[in-house]
Amino acid sequence: MRVFVTGASGWIGSAVVAELLGTGHQVSGLARSARSAERVRAAGAEPVIGSLDDLAVLHAAATSADAVIHLGFKHDFSDFAASGATERAAMETFIDALEGTGNPLLFASGIALITPGRVATEDDASPYSGPDAPRGGAETLAIAAAERGIRPVALRFAPTVHGAGDHGFAAVLAGIARQTGVAGYVGEGTNRWAAVHRSDAARLVLLALADPDAARVVHAVAEEGNATRRIAEAIGAAVGVPTASIDPDDVEAHFGWIGRFFGIDMSASSDLTRARFDWDPTGPTLFEDLAAGHYSADAAA
Numbered sequence: 001m002r003v004f005v006t007g008a009s010g011w012i013g014s015a016v017v018a019e020l021l022g023t024g025h026q027v028s029g030l031a032r033s034a035r036s037a038e039r040v041r042a043a044g045a046e047p048v049i050g051s052l053d054d055l056a057v058l059h060a061a062a063t064s065a066d067a068v069i070h071l072g073f074k075h076d077f078s079d080f081a082a083s084g085a086t087e088r089a090a091m092e093t094f095i096d097a098l099e100g101t102g103n104p105l106l107f108a109s110g111i112a113l114i115t116p117g118r119v120a121t122e123d124d125a126s127p128y129s130g131p132d133a134p135r136g137g138a139e140t141l142a143i144a145a146a147e148r149g150i151r152p153v154a155l156r157f158a159p160t161v162h163g164a165g166d167h168g169f170a171a172v173l174a175g176i177a178r179q180t181g182v183a184g185y186v187g188e189g190t191n192r193w194a195a196v197h198r199s200d201a202a203r204l205v206l207l208a209l210a211d212p213d214a215a216r217v218v219h220a221v222a223e224e225g226n227a228t229r230r231i232a233e234a235i236g237a238a239v240g241v242p243t244a245s246i247d248p249d250d251v252e253a254h255f256g257w258i259g260r261f262f263g264i265d266m267s268a269s270s271d272l273t274r275a276r277f278d279w280d281p282t283g284p285t286l287f288e289d290l291a292a293g294h295y296s297a298d299a300a301a
Helices: 011-022 034-043 055-063 077-098 134-148 169-180 198-210 228-239 248-262 271-277 286-291
Strands: 002-006 026-031 046-049 067-070 104-110 151-157 160-162 183-186 192-197 217-220 223-227 243-246
Touching: 002 011, 002 055, 011 026, 011 034, 011 198, 026 034, 026 055, 034 046, 046 055, 055 077, 067 077, 067 198, 077 104, 077 134, 077 248, 104 134, 104 198, 134 151, 151 198, 160 169, 160 198, 160 286, 169 183, 169 228, 169 248, 169 286, 183 228, 183 248, 192 198, 192 228, 198 217, 198 271, 217 271, 223 228, 223 286, 228 243, 228 286, 243 248
Parallel strands: 002 026, 002 067, 026 046, 067 104, 104 151, 151 217, 160 192, 183 243
Antiparallel strands: 192 223
16 A cells, blocks of 8 residues: 655654555655655655645555555644644645545544543544634534545554653653753643554554444543653653652643643543454553653653
8 A cells, every 4th residue: 555644754653654664555654854764764654745834745555555544743842833834735635635545544533621520432533613612613623524435544643652752741841840950740640641652553553443433432542641740750760759749730831832731631431443454552651761761851852
């Protein structure tokens, strides 16, 4: 199968590209810089030069592929509305390109605030729709587009997709702990964050690609939810600083942009995903990766 991947040189995308190539697929990957292009090429895939704003490039690449796996996203939390607008335009472009083909469109999504106050499941519809919604309402848009002759699958990743080399949320929190000298959590730290190892997430993406009609939503979640206080304590132990509660009024000053996420509950079940795709996460847990030193000062240097 010819598969076009956005975010191909990124944290999750590069692991997905390796899985695709290892199972015999032909892969092209979006690359917005010469450095990204070299990473894609070195992995064994064909670079497609462009960014998520280059809609003509996205359309041409999707049209020439048998499937699209859209994992790229502008992680500019200083202007999240603009990031959402870019996501909306990219998804509309992919839908237009794939209309009537029956080809799969797998795309990154998340579990944040899908079901505030309780554990989210795959059967919970996203509450966000419309171009002004978070991430441009892309999940609702794409799933509704199934009637246009495509096969959409929302890949709802846990907020912590961890492992050696991670530069995502867990790494950001570890960096803040080193900078401030405190591994903080918000309030009582009882809100929970789901987690999944990068290798398990990548393997699940391939399972969803192989059977895109098994579910419109999959949860890349190995651990349903770890209390953020426990996460902070593990980060503190990993980087050698004390743990402390941060008053909700001081969250932005202490954490910066990530504080708005670290203070909310992002827990989710993956029971349906495991049953539908025979997926059994086997990678290390978040706490095992933290204890292994992947987020220590030496690892970050």
